[in-house]
Amino acid sequence: MAMIIDGKKISAEIKEELKLEVAALKERGVEVTLAVIQVGNDPASTVYVGNKKKACEFIGIRSLAYELPEETNEEELLRLIDELNAREDVNGILVQLPLPKGMDEDLVIQRISPKKDVDGFHPMNVGLLNIGQEGFVSCTPAGVIELLKRSNIEIEGKECVVLGRSNIVGKPMAALLLRENGTVTICHSRTKDLKSVTKRADILVAAIGKRGFVTADHVKEGAVVIDVGINRNEFNKLCGDVAFEEVEKVVSAITPVPGGVGPMTIAMLMKNCVKAARIQNGI
Numbered sequence: 001m002a003m004i005i006d007g008k009k010i011s012a013e014i015k016e017e018l019k020l021e022v023a024a025l026k027e028r029g030v031e032v033t034l035a036v037i038q039v040g041n042d043p044a045s046t047v048y049v050g051n052k053k054k055a056c057e058f059i060g061i062r063s064l065a066y067e068l069p070e071e072t073n074e075e076e077l078l079r080l081i082d083e084l085n086a087r088e089d090v091n092g093i094l095v096q097l098p099l100p101k102g103m104d105e106d107l108v109i110q111r112i113s114p115k116k117d118v119d120g121f122h123p124m125n126v127g128l129l130n131i132g133q134e135g136f137v138s139c140t141p142a143g144v145i146e147l148l149k150r151s152n153i154e155i156e157g158k159e160c161v162v163l164g165r166s167n168i169v170g171k172p173m174a175a176l177l178l179r180e181n182g183t184v185t186i187c188h189s190r191t192k193d194l195k196s197v198t199k200r201a202d203i204l205v206a207a208i209g210k211r212g213f214v215t216a217d218h219v220k221e222g223a224v225v226i227d228v229g230i231n232r233n234e235f236n237k238l239c240g241d242v243a244f245e246e247v248e249k250v251v252s253a254i255t256p257v258p259g260g261v262g263p264m265t266i267a268m269l270m271k272n273c274v275k276a277a278r279i280q281n282g283i
């Protein structure tokens with residue numbers, strides 16, 4: 001029987017730890033503050049932003065919500081980011097993606113001060129991760145590392161395969177596994193004979209956005225499988241990139257969807273906010 005890695009439980013532990021940390025910072029006169037900007041009213045984004053606000057409230061982080069109308073122009077958004085960059089009482093800035101059509105996401109991300117880039121998307125932070133220096137790391141892959149560590153799964157020396165090479169998941173995931181001394185391979189849509197690569201993995205991270213793509217014949221017996229995918233099945237139920245039922249029978253540990261990687265993303269965002277506040281206040 002595979003160990004089911006419980007992301008809900010682990011993320012709850014992290015949030016409890018952060019609650020104490022935030023309270024201790026408050027006693028020292030630091031009120032951790034996150035500014036969340038949403039442009040337009042994409043329903044999925046509204047849900048994500050709402051969940052982030054709820055997590056802030058639970059932990060004791062002050063959240064400032066900026067809900068801008070769909071027709072906001074890029075200049076106005078950039079001006080708001082400049083303002084928030086300059087405010088000493090704002091520690092983290094998050095712009096909910098995707099932005100409405102016509103806005104240049106790269107330009108917007110690059111406008112956020114790297115010191116307040118709690119999403120870890122700014123090229124400066126991406127670069128710092130890749131040269132092995134301290135910065136902010138993209139929350140979902142950081143959450144995967146935390147899941148592995150808190151489940152006592154060793155990464156060092158392990159054959160790690162990452163399925164997917166996006167800037168927010170696949171690439172930083174590979175960089176983090178490498179930082180933990182894994183031997184890392186990245187696969188993507190042009191990879192040849194994918195199964196022969198994924199079958200080598202001691203740790204397989206699936207982040208491609210294709211429901212049930214990873215089947216039992218993609219995995220080695222006893223492997224650890226982390227499912228980042230968030231998809232919907234024909235009944236509109238959440239499901240991952242891994243065919244859980246059949247893969248679970250072969251592997252030693254696996255994350256479920258929902259309740260695996262998903263809850264970790266927000267927990268790591270909160271962790272980045274606290275880190276930003278500490279760095280900015282020299283604590």
Ligand code: NDP
Nearest residue numbers: 140164165166169188189207208209228229230261262265
């Ligand atoms: P992207 O669509 O940006 O990237 C998908 C990647 O998968 C690409 O690199 C693509 O390759 C690769 N890919 C697609 N099809 C195949 C295939 N048949 N074989 C091999 N590789 C393939 O997605 P994201 O990285 O943003 O997200 C991936 C999944 O993770 C999604 O389901 C998303 O919803 C979920 N997600 C979950 C989060 C969470 O909090 N749990 C947070 C972020 C994302 P190529 O580059 O060649 O096109």
